[in-house]
Amino acid sequence: MAERTPSEQLENAKVFFTRAEEVAVTGNYDYAIEMYLDGIRRAPDALKEGHLALRQVALLRIKKGGKKPGMLDKIKRSSKQKDPIEELINQEWLFAHDPDNVGYAEGFLKAATAAGVKNTAAWVADMVFEANISASKPSFATFMMLKESYRMAGDFEKAIRALHYAMKAKPSDLQLADELKNLSAEHAMKKGKYDQEGDFRQSIQNREGQEKLQAQNAVVKTDDYKVIALKAARETAEKNPTFTTISKLADALAEAGTEDSFNEALSILEAKFAQTQEFAYKRHSNELKIKNLQRLVRASRSAVEENPTDVQARTRYDKQMSELLKSELEHFKTCVEQYPTDGKMKYEYGIRLMRVKRFDDAIPMLQDAQKDPKYRFSAMDKMGLCFFYKGWFSDAADIFRQAIESYEIKDDATAKDLRYNLARSLEEQGQTEQALELYRKLAQLDFGYKDVRQRVDKLRAGSKPEQPTS
Incomplete structure (x- = not known):
């Protein structure tokens, strides 16, 4: 049997990920973790749908008082498995039940590297790296392990960075300087493509093969490869007409770049929807239309930026933006009707309702979206903004405070947005000292964040006492 592609693996794992989301909402975090791991077993490199979602549940579980692994758990899960995927599952189980344990994170990283799940390994490596450099006494061995993990993944810049930190941790080790040179x-050879038998001529001869490999991986998509990909997708769909193969054919047609091929993609999907009444076909058709509109909007925006006085360009941009927003509203409204328990769809629909200033309609969508752990804090932030734009500043501030208190990470984009929006709400209520304190902390964390510098200057200037007159 042929090995499943990543998209086929993900399709096979979705039922477990969906079930995990459902039980996580009820607070049954242990069962949710098991469901996520069952899905990951089928799609080991499903970073967003699997590992990241599991991480969020793990953090919620430990905050609610979830128990860490006991001695028997450690013995059971620490025994080396022959199957690298099962080893990955065991190590991630331990890390999920003690998500602040750097030792478990390192075990998870080693297992991910050995299993060849590069996206997941890169994510875990970054997490371990940040934890190690933030430690009171950074581990030399951890930096060396990270160096090797990054090197095996082909990320030489991060490998060199990890080695630099290792040299700081152990400056007396003169062999590290030689290792840095090597x-x-x-890195230079890989970057210059001279590592093929160490010969420039060999590098030139291998260029054609390298370009072909890149094209197959969707990094470089020349017109020739698009034709080949389209032909292969059409043949596969004709032999085995499933949703997966037909949607891939539609994608290949859309990427061909002609109006005829794009219209054919829509026709195929809409015909299958009419034949089967499976909403997935209609959804994919709508997604292709939206993607095409987004491309047109980007081109129109560039034209306006290049020539701001061009009235026709501005009119075209405004019209296409209006069409895009209308299409997205209709699409996500239908998706919410078809998938009433899908938090992502309610979140996306809520955002579109916000954009057309339908705040009273957006708020219930965003409230429901909070039940999905993946969208909980983003939905709270957007819901708080709805209250803010309605002029309900006190209610908005309450929501932002609740989110800040519950959100585990203190310095990512979501954390900064929540604090900024709380400060805005306080400022609108005249609570300028509290607002200034929040703006100051934000500026210390990210001096270039939005207009925080100007707001600090403005509030400081406004709070200065008048100079005494002589």
Whole structure:
């Protein structure tokens, strides 16, 4: 049997991920973790749908008082497994039940690297790296492990960075300087493509093969490869007409770049929807239309930015933006009707309702979206903004405070947005000292964030006492 592609693996795992989301909402975090791991077993490199979602549940579980692994758990899960995927599952189970344990994170990283799940390994490596450099006594061994993990993943810049930190941790180790030279040389060879038998001529001869490999991985998509990909997708769909193969054919037609091929993609999907009444076909058709409108909007926006006085360009941009927003509103409204328990759809629909200033309609959508752990805090932030734009500043501030108190991470984009929006709400209520304090902390964290510098200057200037007259 042929090995499943990542998209086929994900399709096979979705039922477990969906079930995990459903039980997580009820607070049954242990069962949710098991469901996520069952899904990951089928799609080991499903980063967003699997590992990231599991991480969010793990953090919620530990905050609610979930128990860490006991001695028997450690013995059971620490025994080396022959199957690298099962080893990955065991290590992630331990980390999920003690998500602040750097040792478990390192075990998870080693297992992910050994299993060849590169996206997941890169994510875990970044997490371990940040934890190690933030530690009171950073571990030399951890930096060396990270160096090797990054090197195996082909990320030489991060591998060199990890080695630099290792050298700081152990400056007396003179062999590290030689290792840095070797790693830098390997990076240069990979970057210049001279590592094929160490010969420039060999590098030139291998260029065609490298370009073909890149095209197959969707990194470089020349017109020739698009034709080949389209032909292969059409043949596969004709032999085995499933939703997966037909949607891939539609994608290949849409990417061909002609109006005829794009219209054919829509026709195929809409015909299958009419034949089967499976909403997935209609949804994919709508997604292709939206993607095309987004491309047109980007082009129109660029034209306006290049020539701001061009009235026709501005009119075209405004019209296309209006069409895009209308299409997205209709699409996500239908998706919410078809998938009434899907938090993502309610979140996306709520955002579109916000954009047309239908705040009273957006708020219930965003309230429901909070039941999905993946969208909980983003939905709270957007819901708070709805109250803010309605002029309900006190209610908005309450929502932002609740989100800030519950949100585990203190310095990512969501955390900054929540604090900024709370400060705005306080400022509108005249609570300028509290607002200024929040703006100051934000500026210390990210000096270039939005207009926080100007707001600090404005509030400081406004709060200065008048100079005494002589």
